[in-house]
Amino acid sequence: MLDAIRLYLHMASAGLRSQMQYRGSFALRSAIDFGVIVSDLAPVWVLARYFGHLDGWRFPELALLYGMVATSWGTVEVTLRGFENFTVYLLRGDLDRLLLRPRSLILQVAAYEFEARKLARIAQGLVVLVLACAALRLGPESLAWVGLGVLGGIACFAGVVMLGAASAFYTLGEASELQNILTYGGSAALSYPVSIYADWFRRAITWGVPLAFANYFPALAALGRTESAGWPVALPWLSPFACLACMGLGMAAFARGLRRYESTGS
Amino acid sequence: MGSLRPYLQFARLAFQRRATYRLANWTGVAVNFFFLLVHAQVLLAFFRARGDAAGWRPQDAVLYFAASESLLMVIGIFPDWRFNLGERIRTGEIVSDLLRPVTLYGRELAERYGTGLYYLLTRAPAVFAAGWLVYGLLPPLRWELALFPVSLALSLAVSAGLWFAACSSAFWRESSNAELSAIVFVNSFLGGVFVPLDFYPETLRWLADALPFRATLYTPVALLAGRLSGGALAFGLLHQVVWAAALATLGRLLETRGLRRLVTQGG
Numbered sequence: 411m412l413d414a415i416r417l418y419l420h421m422a423s424a425g426l427r428s429q430m431q432y433r434g435s436f437a438l439r440s441a442i443d444f445g446v447i448v449s450d451l452a453p454v455w456v457l458a459r460y461f462g463h464l465d466g467w468r469f470p471e472l473a474l475l476y477g478m479v480a481t482s483w484g485t486v487e488v489t490l491r492g493f494e495n496f497t498v499y500l501l502r503g504d505l506d507r508l509l510l511r512p513r514s515l516i517l518q519v520a521a522y523e524f525e526a527r528k529l530a531r532i533a534q535g536l537v538v539l540v541l542a543c544a545a546l547r548l549g550p551e552s553l554a555w556v557g558l559g560v561l562g563g564i565a566c567f568a569g570v571v572m573l574g575a576a577s578a579f580y581t582l583g584e585a586s587e588l589q590n591i592l593t594y595g596g597s598a599a600l601s602y603p604v605s606i607y608a609d610w611f612r613r614a615i616t617w618g619v620p621l622a623f624a625n626y627f628p629a630l631a632a633l634g635r636t637e638s639a640g641w642p643v644a645l646p647w648l649s650p651f652a653c654l655a656c657m658g659l660g661m662a663a664f665a666r667g668l669r670r671y672e673s674t675g676s
Numbered sequence: 677m678g679s680l681r682p683y684l685q686f687a688r689l690a691f692q693r694r695a696t697y698r699l700a701n702w703t704g705v706a707v708n709f710f711f712l713l714v715h716a717q718v719l720l721a722f723f724r725a726r727g728d729a730a731g732w733r734p735q736d737a738v739l740y741f742a743a744s745e746s747l748l749m750v751i752g753i754f755p756d757w758r759f760n761l762g763e764r765i766r767t768g769e770i771v772s773d774l775l776r777p778v779t780l781y782g783r784e785l786a787e788r789y790g791t792g793l794y795y796l797l798t799r800a801p802a803v804f805a806a807g808w809l810v811y812g813l814l815p816p817l818r819w820e821l822a823l824f825p826v827s828l829a830l831s832l833a834v835s836a837g838l839w840f841a842a843c844s845s846a847f848w849r850e851s852s853n854a855e856l857s858a859i860v861f862v863n864s865f866l867g868g869v870f871v872p873l874d875f876y877p878e879t880l881r882w883l884a885d886a887l888p889f890r891a892t893l894y895t896p897v898a899l900l901a902g903r904l905s906g907g908a909l910a911f912g913l914l915h916q917v918v919w920a921a922a923l924a925t926l927g928r929l930l931e932t933r934g935l936r937r938l939v940t941q942g943g
Binding site (some may be wrong): 434 | 858
């Protein structure tokens with residue numbers, strides 16, 4: 411395991427060095443990536459400023475939701491980048507090369523095309539998260555809930571991208587847009603409290619894909635809110651289990667797809 | 677400019693390239709529809725506490741997002757990361773463009789219209805129909821709607837102009853990807869992709885009115901949703917005309933300057 415992690419870091423730093431060859435470009439892109447996410451949060455700010463609150467949630471609380479989901483998704487986007495682009499490796503035959511190496515395939519795929527500039531994503535999510543926690547004056551117990559939520563979100567999004575990669579074994583990437591709904595769409599949807607959505611939509615992002623367990627329920631616990639939606643009070647405690655189940659499902663699906671893989675050779 | 681025929685050919689080819697990936701287009705409908713649901717529900721929830729805001733009623737907001745998600749791909753708010761002018765400059769493929777009897781700017785414009793037409797015939801009606809099935813809202817019939825095709829055509833010209841300016845940075849730098857992402861992010865924020873500009877604070881609103889970005893999405897979408905009329909409509913259209921012309925001039929300037937700098941490898 412330790413060896414595998416060392417390998418991951420080695421591959422990631424190789425990616426970093428290759429991207430640092432064009433220093434100006436690297437700096438510019440990192441700055442822009444930072445800006446892109448500012449433009450993600452900006453609409454929340456604009457609307458909260460105009461309307462005052464959303465279903466009782468004010469801007470700092472909305473920023474907490476956003477910071478949690480942005481940190482989780484950012485972490486997955488950076489560390490598991492290879493799973494997001496997995497279709498391309500499958501089509502180009504890069505996967506065969508990885509399979510030849512006597513190391514964990516999951517770690518190799520994860521570190522493939524490590525994009526250092528995306529570290530700005532995690533940074534931005536974290537900055538929003540820290541500022542929101544400070545503005546809300548969260549106590550240690552609340553902070554523990556926030557941390558748990560972020561970790562759960564990482565597991566949850568990891569499950570989703572692995573599931574997406576697994577589907578590539580069967581569909582050769584025609585379904586990759588659908589994965590984007592769950593990742594980019596999911597993180598956009600979860601920047602707002604789940605209670606505002608219509609019933610069927612709310613159920614889909616709670617029980618279909620357990621994204622609501624990644625930020626909404628832990629945030630409820632952290633803020634000490636009891637929502638009108640009528641969720642059982644114990645639901646936040648379910649969060650780690652739901653998120654880990656999602657990740658387990660993704661890993662299992664990926665392993666299953668891999669067993670069925672026969673390369674493209676003649 | 678020479679003859680118009682090669683440009684029509686480029687427009688046709690751009691249309692056909694999109695038409696090749698049918699399934700990708702249908703899954704794309706699902707993505708647009710998902711974001712329509714999110715944006716509409718969020719704004720509806722904000723409206724819940726009050727009946728109207730900035731002269732908008734809740735149904736106007738839904739209609740706005742139905743229109744914007746339908747037209748995103750038509751107008752081209754997101755670039756094609758793999759096939760674009762910047763990549764052609766980077767790889768040196770640009771030399772084959774120089775042998776053709778077209779200007780680079782003209783080609784960009786022609787391809788934008790070809791791509792836009794494809795999405796206008798396929799993606800836009802599908803997304804709009806899905807939105808209609810959920811919310812049952814149609815654009816209010818009024819004489820201003822007759823100006824919608826004009827506004828849409830102008831928005832494609834502005835969009836092509838922005839992409840061209842971003843891509844041509846590859847003449848000076850090793851890649852134009854950073855500039856492309858910059859345009860995406862300013863375009864989505866100041867073009868009203870996530871929030872209609874009407875809810876912006878005064879200074880941001882002023883900035884959005886001065887810069888070209890509202891000409892891509894906000895003007896045609898607000899017009900379709902019935903939120904632009906009278907002086908605001910006249911300003912919107914004039915703003916589009918001015919920026920389309922200004923970006924075309926800038927584009928041609930960048931083209932001549934850039935080509936003078938261009939060095940490609942090989943014999």
